[in-house]
Amino acid sequence: MGAVQIISECGVNHQGKMFTALALVDAAIEAGADVVKFQLYQTEKLLVPSHPDFAMLKELELPFRAFAQLAAYCRTENVEFLVSVFHTEAVAMAEELRAIGDRTMIPSLKRLKLPSGELTNLPLIQAVAAAGFPVIISTGMARISEVEAAIETYEANKTPGGNIDVLLHCTSEYPAEPAHANLRAMETLRRAFGYPVGLSDHTLGWEVAVAAVALGATMIEKHLTLSRNMEGPDHKASLEPDEFAEMVKAIRNVESAL
Numbered sequence: 499m500g501a502v503q504i505i506s507e508c509g510v511n512h513q514g515k516m517f518t519a520l521a522l523v524d525a526a527i528e529a530g531a532d533v534v535k536f537q538l539y540q541t542e543k544l545l546v547p548s549h550p551d552f553a554m555l556k557e558l559e560l561p562f563r564a565f566a567q568l569a570a571y572c573r574t575e576n577v578e579f580l581v582s583v584f585h586t587e588a589v590a591m592a593e594e595l596r597a598i599g600d601r602t603m604i605p606s607l608k609r610l611k612l613p614s615g616e617l618t619n620l621p622l623i624q625a626v627a628a629a630g631f632p633v634i635i636s637t638g639m640a641r642i643s644e645v646e647a648a649i650e651t652y653e654a655n656k657t658p659g660g661n662i663d664v665l666l667h668c669t670s671e672y673p674a675e676p677a678h679a680n681l682r683a684m685e686t687l688r689r690a691f692g693y694p695v696g697l698s699d700h701t702l703g704w705e706v707a708v709a710a711v712a713l714g715a716t717m718i719e720k721h722l723t724l725s726r727n728m729e730g731p732d733h734k735a736s737l738e739p740d741e742f743a744e745m746v747k748a749i750r751n752v753e754s755a756l
Contacts, residue, residue, distance in 0.1 A: 614638030
């Protein structure tokens with residue numbers, strides 16, 4: 499592991515299938531990722547059944563037992579397991595994952611990711627903080643005032659163990675044009691709040707991610723897919739395994755150069 503932490507965002511690219519999720523973990527490890535991340539949610543807590551995306555999200559939803567298996571597998575393979583949480587019930591599920599790790603003496607979940615779309619979900623931030631989870635905060639679509647409110651909410655409610663690890667700059671387009679990346683916003687976040695910063699990157703390719711490291715990013719999050727030809731919302735903005743490995747190598751080279 500280098501100084502820059504590299505997150506393989508597997509998200510929902512598993513197509514709702516456990517064997518594909520495990521294949522993504524293996525691909526991430528082979529490519530050199532430090533962290534493997536999935537999305538923890540219950541569709542009924544996000545959308546009403548009549549919503550046009552309900553069926554799609556439901557099909558992409560993994561059951562709780564799958565997350566427990568993935569967490570244990572990641573631990574045995576010596577890679578960090580991470581989840582994004584989208585509602586307060588998911589925080590309770592994350593607490594159970596942590597408890598399973600404690601009972602089995604296999605630490606399985608040490609921090610959570612707050613996705614950009616939930617930055618203004620203050621009850622969710624309160625729940626994450628109260629559960630004592632360190633957090634990675636993504637800031638896509640946010641005004642500085644909204645980032646400030648999220649940070650203040652977390653800090654006011656955190657319990658022992660809680661900490662803001664990184665603020666991730668993000669352009670919420672899938673995929674995002676490089677001209678929209680606005681990488682110097684990382685420095686704006688760092689100066690405004692004093693936390694380490696990084697990039698959640700949705701651009702095609704990996705040049706923007708590597709440039710972010712040269713500008714001081716301490717964390718890079720990038721989507722991973724087994725194939726961009728698969729059906730689903732995030733595949734087109736993802737790297738395939740060989741490309742992800744190229745990005746990791748380039749990041750490590752830039753770290754060495756710095």
